Amino acid sequence: MNKGLPIAPAKGKLGVLLVGLGAVSTTTIAGIMAVRKGIAKPIGSLTQMGTVRLGKRTEGRSPAISEFVPIAGLDDLVFGGWDIFEDDCYEAAVTAGVLEKQQLEQIKGELSAIKPWPAVFDRQYVKRLDGPNVKKGRSKKDLAEQVIDDIRKFKAAHGLDRLVMVWCGSTEVFMTESAAHQSVAAFEKALESSDPSIPSSMIYAYAAIKEGIPYANAAPNLSADIPALLELGQETGSPLAGKDLKTGQTLIKTIIAPGLKARLIGVEGWYSTNILGNRDGEVLDDPESFKTKEESKKSVLDYILQPNLYPDLYQDLCHVVRINYYPPRGDNKEGWDNIDLVGWLGYKMQLKINFLCRDSILAAPIVLDVALFLDLAKRAGLSGIQEWLSFYFKSPMHAPGLYPEHDLFIQLMKLKNTLRYMRGEELITHLGREYYD
Ligand SMILES: NC(=O)c1ccc[n+]([C@@H]2O[C@H](COP(=O)([O-])OP(=O)(O)OC[C@H]3O[C@@H](n4cnc5c(N)ncnc54)[C@H](O)[C@@H]3O)[C@@H](O)[C@H]2O)c1
Numbered sequence: 001m002n003k004g005l006p007i008a009p010a011k012g013k014l015g016v017l018l019v020g021l022g023a024v025s026t027t028t029i030a031g032i033m034a035v036r037k038g039i040a041k042p043i044g045s046l047t048q049m050g051t052v053r054l055g056k057r058t059e060g061r062s063p064a065i066s067e068f069v070p071i072a073g074l075d076d077l078v079f080g081g082w083d084i085f086e087d088d089c090y091e092a093a094v095t096a097g098v099l100e101k102q103q104l105e106q107i108k109g110e111l112s113a114i115k116p117w118p119a120v121f122d123r124q125y126v127k128r129l130d131g132p133n134v135k136k137g138r139s140k141k142d143l144a145e146q147v148i149d150d151i152r153k154f155k156a157a158h159g160l161d162r163l164v165m166v167w168c169g170s171t172e173v174f175m176t177e178s179a180a181h182q183s184v185a186a187f188e189k190a191l192e193s194s195d196p197s198i199p200s201s202m203i204y205a206y207a208a209i210k211e212g213i214p215y216a217n218a219a220p221n222l223s224a225d226i227p228a229l230l231e232l233g234q235e236t237g238s239p240l241a242g243k244d245l246k247t248g249q250t251l252i253k254t255i256i257a258p259g260l261k262a263r264l265i266g267v268e269g270w271y272s273t274n275i276l277g278n279r280d281g282e283v284l285d286d287p288e289s290f291k292t293k294e295e296s297k298k299s300v301l302d303y304i305l306q307p308n309l310y311p312d313l314y315q316d317l318c319h320v321v322r323i324n325y326y327p328p329r330g331d332n333k334e335g336w337d338n339i340d341l342v343g344w345l346g347y348k349m350q351l352k353i354n355f356l357c358r359d360s361i362l363a364a365p366i367v368l369d370v371a372l373f374l375d376l377a378k379r380a381g382l383s384g385i386q387e388w389l390s391f392y393f394k395s396p397m398h399a400p401g402l403y404p405e406h407d408l409f410i411q412l413m414k415l416k417n418t419l420r421y422m423r424g425e426e427l428i429t430h431l432g433r434e435y436y437d
Helices: 023-036 089-096 101-105 108-112 140-158 184-192 200-210 227-236 248-262 279-284 287-305 359-379 387-392 408-423
Strands: 014-019 077-083 162-167 215-217 239-241 266-276 318-325 334-342 348-356
Touching: 014 023, 014 140, 014 200, 014 359, 023 077, 023 089, 023 101, 023 108, 023 359, 077 089, 077 140, 089 101, 089 108, 101 108, 140 162, 140 184, 140 200, 162 200, 162 359, 184 200, 184 227, 200 215, 200 227, 215 359, 227 239, 239 359, 248 266, 248 287, 248 334, 248 348, 248 359, 248 408, 266 287, 279 287, 279 318, 287 318, 359 387, 387 408
Parallel strands: 014 077, 014 162, 162 215, 215 239, 266 318
Antiparallel strands: 266 334, 334 348
16 A cells, blocks of 8 residues: 655745746746736646545545645745846846736736846857856856855745756757766766856756756756756756646647547648747747757657557658747747548548647746646655656656657646655546446
């Protein structure tokens, strides 16, 4: 019988460190402040609005997730962050243009108090961006130490008990694992020699993980997803999650594709295109940053449809993903999907999806949930990759040799079963024979 995990209570204050005060992070922070004031609802957040069924369907037990597991309260969150621009969180939120000015005015005081610390930044890794608020250092090791210093000062200044860090910075250029990424020793040596295979996001990830702080990556770049930082996470007890928040078009893709596959409907082609006009769109207009995003978006269908198991249905699938930077749309992205389907006896059909979404409105509840669940994982003694948080990501981190699970509904089941497991409740298999015996 599983007795559950010993979980330390969520006492005291939780510091939420956000790298990058852009559209996603300012919408998250401002949203939490608005919810705290009772002027808005945390729609889309599982930790704030979700429930979890326990026991048999006949028992009628479905507590709120926040009552079932000890999650930090919104009033206990304190925010800090880095950005290459000097704008405080209020100014950055106005620039991002996601939330209405009138709404931001109501929380202006709290938002203006959050001023970004100078960033670790190098244009080599994000070509379409440049800003003045940047640290100088003798080496990448020195920069990592400066980040650790920022974290420690923030912790002391606010009397924080615990911390989490989420990379909400821009998508860095496409990189693959290299020798410097293979062990903690090699990585630390490479930090000292300022090896070009260590981009800025890895320096923040290293600083957090070295301090035993949970770390999540909202963007698709490698960041903590390398053997060296996984090893460090095990050593320091840091839970890790990533990569690339599952919002917008990919969210819809991972809702629709499992349904088509469940009914064994063939897919011959899936053409996805987007227009977006925010800073993220501008960065992704650079082919090297787009390549990182494209890889992240494209892997999803292969894993869900499993062409190796269903060659007649999915082997020749043509999957194309495009992102077009179109300034007039700002953060309000529009995505089109054309799906070419094949049914009974090979007869063809088409499905068209037109999603007029708001990227950061979909992303903010995820950042909140991931921060709170990672803090929970840390208090429950879980470290390394938290596969149960795959639910939130386009390219879920996974153990070597294991394929990632992309089906949103399997991911949700895994997440809720992990919560049941933490509390020593029976896992739900949906077998249900007992109702008919
Ligand atoms: N909005 C979404 O729905 C969504 C979904 C999935 C992934 N993402 C990813 O999340 C990230 C953030 O998205 P966004 O819409 O907020 O973008 P954004 O461009 O509005 O914000 C990114 C911020 O990060 C800052 N930044 C860049 N490099 C930095 C560094 N090294 N240190 C500190 N700050 C740095 C930039 O100055 C900017 O303010 C992007 O990588 C994006 O691809 C967003």
